[in-house]
Amino acid sequence: MSSKHVKYYPSEMLVTVMCHTFVCRHAGYTYCGACAAHAYKQVDPSITRRIFILGPSHHVPLSRCALSSAEIYRTPLYDLRIDQKVYADLWKTGLFERMNMKTDQDEHSIEMHLPYTAKAMESRKDDFSIVPVLVGALSESKEQEYGKVLSKYLADPSNLFIISSDFCHWGNRFHYTYYDESQGEIYRSIEHLDKMGMGIIEQLDPISFTNYLKKYRNTICGRHPIGVLLNAVAELRKSGLGMDFTFLNYAQSSECRNKSDSSVSYAAGALVVH
Secondary structure: OOOOOOEOOOOEEEEEEEEEEEEEEEEEEHHHHHHHHHHHHOOOOOOOEEEEEEEEEOOOOOOEEEOOOOOOOOOOOOOEOOOOOHHHHHHHOOOEOOHHHHHHOOOOHHOHHHHHHHHHOOHHHOOEEEEEEEEEOOOOOHHHHHHHHHHHOOOOOOOEEEOOOOOOOOEEEOOOOOOOOOOOOHHHHHHHOOOOHHHHHHHHOOHHHHOOOOOOOOOOOHHHHHHHHHHHHEEEEEEEOOOEEEEEEEEEOOOOOOOOOOOEEEEEEEEEEO
């Protein structure tokens, strides 16, 4: 395999898209594929020329954001070209690390979106590029910093942002068993917890989202990519841009009823910039 190419096949995924941007899951397609489709349905190939894909790092400790060493991602449909001009501009900030090829190939949070992206953009497959960004365990100040850097790209209507994230990972195997008995069955408690967070995301307030995570410790794996997006939105709002975020679909991999059960939640939402 060339050092300039990464071959990708689907394994897990979660997506968020807005039209302009969306948030989406990255678990296995059989679990969350239908949920993700609600987000990708919002993509308009006629105006989209560049797609940023922000995914959380699952396999390597990372305190910053990292960019790929590849120039092309190969999918079963066709090759996706990484935008080297945008990468060059991001390198100049001094804020980004470089992913090695093993990290790039092992990480599913970006990979899972590639076939969807290729399919959604198939009618304009020669007219767009992608900007994959691996997001580490960022501090609040780092989320603000990266949000500010990426805000100028978010303001461009020809750019689409995909924020890769699952929602609650519940069960002993995830070391998270928060249960509010007032909600009834465990899966209802999980749904209530997730939709509380989703409502805060729809408010587009990064501070409220951070406070929610601190209080409930919800195991949203893409919390840092979401935090970067919310801070980019906050930066653009200073200039008077109007934005609305709406969640389009929510699902769980299974309905937990006993403490021995486990599940992962998925959501798809879209951000529209006016």
